[in-house]
Amino acid sequence: MDPLFEKGMTELNRPPTDRPFQAFEIVFWHVLDEMFEERLLPGDVLYETALSQELGLSRTPVREALSRLVAEGLLENPAGTRGYRVPDLSADDLQQVFQAREILESSAAALAAEHARKGDIGELEEIHRREILFSSQENRREYCRANVEFHFAVMRIGGNRYLERAFRPVFWRSQLYVNYLAEFHPLNGEELTAESGHNSPAEHAALIRAIARRAPKAAAKAAAEHLRSTTAYRILLDTERARHIFGGSSR
Amino acid sequence: MDPLFEKGMTELNRPPTDRPFQAFEIVFWHVLDEMFEERLLPGDVLYETALSQELGLSRTPVREALSRLVAEGLLENPAGTRGYRVPDLSADDLQQVFQAREILESSAAALAAEHARKGDIGELEEIHRREILFSSQENRREYCRANVEFHFAVMRIGGNRYLERAFRPVFWRSQLYVNYLAEFHPLNGEELTAESGHNSPAEHAALIRAIARRAPKAAAKAAAEHLRSTTAYRILLDTERARHIFGGSSR
DNA sequence: TTATAGCATAATGGATCCATTGTTTGAAAA
DNA sequence: TTTTCAAACAATGGATCCATTATGCTATAA
Numbered sequence: 001m002d003p004l005f006e007k008g009m010t011e012l013n014r015p016p017t018d019r020p021f022q023a024f025e026i027v028f029w030h031v032l033d034e035m036f037e038e039r040l041l042p043g044d045v046l047y048e049t050a051l052s053q054e055l056g057l058s059r060t061p062v063r064e065a066l067s068r069l070v071a072e073g074l075l076e077n078p079a080g081t082r083g084y085r086v087p088d089l090s091a092d093d094l095q096q097v098f099q100a101r102e103i104l105e106s107s108a109a110a111l112a113a114e115h116a117r118k119g120d121i122g123e124l125e126e127i128h129r130r131e132i133l134f135s136s137q138e139n140r141r142e143y144c145r146a147n148v149e150f151h152f153a154v155m156r157i158g159g160n161r162y163l164e165r166a167f168r169p170v171f172w173r174s175q176l177y178v179n180y181l182a183e184f185h186p187l188n189g190e191e192l193t194a195e196s197g198h199n200s201p202a203e204h205a206a207l208i209r210a211i212a213r214r215a216p217k218a219a220a221k222a223a224a225e226h227l228r229s230t231t232a233y234r235i236l237l238d239t240e241r242a243r244h245i246f247g248g249s250s251r
Numbered sequence: 252m253d254p255l256f257e258k259g260m261t262e263l264n265r266p267p268t269d270r271p272f273q274a275f276e277i278v279f280w281h282v283l284d285e286m287f288e289e290r291l292l293p294g295d296v297l298y299e300t301a302l303s304q305e306l307g308l309s310r311t312p313v314r315e316a317l318s319r320l321v322a323e324g325l326l327e328n329p330a331g332t333r334g335y336r337v338p339d340l341s342a343d344d345l346q347q348v349f350q351a352r353e354i355l356e357s358s359a360a361a362l363a364a365e366h367a368r369k370g371d372i373g374e375l376e377e378i379h380r381r382e383i384l385f386s387s388q389e390n391r392r393e394y395c396r397a398n399v400e401f402h403f404a405v406m407r408i409g410g411n412r413y414l415e416r417a418f419r420p421v422f423w424r425s426q427l428y429v430n431y432l433a434e435f436h437p438l439n440g441e442e443l444t445a446e447s448g449h450n451s452p453a454e455h456a457a458l459i460r461a462i463a464r465r466a467p468k469a470a471a472k473a474a475a476e477h478l479r480s481t482t483a484y485r486i487l488l489d490t491e492r493a494r495h496i497f498g499g500s501s502r
Numbered sequence: 503t504t505a506t507a508g509c510a511t512a513a514t515g516g517a518t519c520c521a522t523t524g525t526t527t528g529a530a531a532a
Numbered sequence: 533t534t535t536t537c538a539a540a541c542a543a544t545g546g547a548t549c550c551a552t553t554a555t556g557c558t559a560t561a562a
Contacts, residue, residue: 023546049513058547059514064318071322073416082513082554093412099362100413107354161344162351162424165324166417173413274516300543309517314544333524333543 023057027065030055035074035086035176045083046075072169074176097174102227104167105151109207109223110216111158120157124208127153131201148175150204154223157211199229274308278316281306286325286337286427296334297326323420325427348425353478355418356402360458360474361467362409371408375459378404382452399426401455405474408462450480 031051034040052062066084069075075084087093112120127150134143151171155164203226210219282302285291303313317335320326326335338344363371378401385394402422406415454477461470 047513060546060548063315063514064545067315067319068322071319073413080554096411096413100411100417103354103358103414104417111350160347160351162324162347162421163354166351166355166421170413170417298543310544311516311518315515331524 023061024064024068027051027055027057027062028068031065031069032074032172040086042086042089044086046086047083072172074169074172097170098227098230100170101167101174102224104163104170105154105227106220106224108155108158108160108163108167109211109219111160111163112154113211113214113216113219115159116157116211116214120153121208121212124150124153124157124204124211128201128204128208131204135201147200154207154211200226203229274312275315275319278302278306278308278313279319282316282320283325283423291337293337293340295337297337298334323423325420325423348421349478349481351421352418352425353475355414355421356405356478357471357475359406359409359411359414359418360462360470362411362414363405364462364465364467364470366410367408367462367465371404372459372463375401375404375408375455375462379452379455379459382455386452398451405458405462451477454480 031040031046040046046066048059048062048066051066052059055062066075066077070077070084074087076087077084127146130146131143131150134146137143155167158164203222207219207222207226210222282291282297291297297317299310299313299317302317303310306313317326317328321328321335325338327338328335378397381397382394382401385397388394406418409415454473458470458473458477461473
């Protein structure tokens with residue numbers, strides 16, 4: 001459990017701090033990692049007891065973590081039910097998640113175009129360089145990482161902490177869907193990959209340009225268009241095939 | 252502690268269910284009510300121990316509740332610090348909260364204009380009738396209630412559950428600010444009241460019309476303009492006076 | 503063979519306990 | 533009188549315990 005946080009992309013979401021991890025945080029990020037790594041799939045159920053034994057902790061921190069995950073909308077435990085269920089995937093959910101992302105991210109992009117400072121543009125460009133590098137190297141994990149960083153960076157540069165807070169759970173959820181869908185989609189391995197076919201870098205470049213020249217509307221448009229070309233979104237449009245995917249877990 | 256949930260406006264936010272309250276829910280809504288009722292002000296600090304004694308519960312459910320409130324952004328406990336602090340009010344926070352609301356609510360209004368069914372319009376009109384009634388009766392509490400219901404109804408009719416989830420904490424926080432500001436603002440009692448001078452009903456009417464005639468852009472515009480005319484927002488514009496208000500708690 | 507009732511199992515909500523650690527008070531020194 | 537250090541106090545994080553109750557299995561009956 002030690003190197004739990006050197007892998008995966010979840011630590012991106014943990015605010016940087018020198019304070020040691022509390023037990024419940026270990027559980028929280030562990031579960032999140034399991035979800036991102038697709039070892040936990042929609043329909044799977046987690047139990048406090050089992051988890052606490054697996055992780056060698058008492059149930060107290062496990063409860064805390066699971067309860068937070070529920071608050072984030074990443075798990076659900078309907079009233080009077082035991083176990084914490086990884087929410088099912090429905091075409092409707094997918095559509096709503098991406099619609100929400102489009103609203104939040106295009107607004108943030110517009111704000112970023114208004115508020116960006118010189119260093120911010122540099123930061124975006126640095127991330128973007130990594131995206132290009134890793135996409136050409138076909139280094140899926142590092143590419144994905146940079147991609148995640150990019151979206152959070154735009155959100156942060158936008159400068160609205162409340163919008164940013166609202167964004168995090170929506171984004172997480174959409175990431176889960178992306179991985180899962182890419183995994184199970186019949187087109188997987190052909191033209192579709194988890195990171196939207198590597199056209200992201202070009203679209204990100206367009207967004208950076210819009211932000212750099214302080215064009216809020218163009219930035220918002222670029223962000224929205226980028227989302228629309230995402231793998232998951234494209235799968236969604238392919239509703240006929242989608243029917244084969246959505247539904248219960250395979251496990 | 253029994254009639255805790257017949258007063259206040261917080262129960263609006265508890266999803267309806269026949270299941271009895273769990274202990275942690277009692278704590279959760281209790282604290283929320285204390286905040287809305289302005290018995291808890293920015294800068295105040297809550298302690299698990301004290302709360303559990305006050306409410307006659309063990310610390311376990313209290314911890315759960317406080318932890319959820321932190322997750323909602325309604326309390327904060329910085330790393331390595333004791334006590335849960337009601338976040339301070341800064342002009343910047345206020346601006347951001349209202350900016351976030353504008354983004355979320357205008358988007359939801361547009362969606363509502365697209366998705367509204369006949370019954371939905373009826374519901375909005377019913378709430379709106381109550382607003383008019385109570386505003387003319389100067390029944391502050393019931394008016395406020397209807398106002399809250401209205402905003403949630405628009406969000407719900409928009410139909411995006413993820414947007415709705417993101418909206419809730421932002422809205423809550425803005426409500427806290429509204430009450431607090433109205434209380435302490437030097438203009439309180441003159442032209443400003445907590446419910447933005449009762450021009451809300453007219454603005455809500457405009458929003459309903461836009462939704463009813465399926466005009467997403469008009470709906471979004473109406474929602475945004477409504478927010479801009481809110482008390483707190485108007486106070487915010489009055490930055491000179493604002494300086495006297497923002498800052499530590501009075502308690 | 504399928505459906506139902508009842509029982510055994512085990513997971514959860516809440517209470518309590520303990521070790522750790524942040525806070526505060528007070529005493530001593532500058 | 534003000535500052536520093538230490539010791540007592542108190543709040544929290546985590547572990548454990550217990551009562552309640554959801555869940556699953558079995559045996560019986562249709």
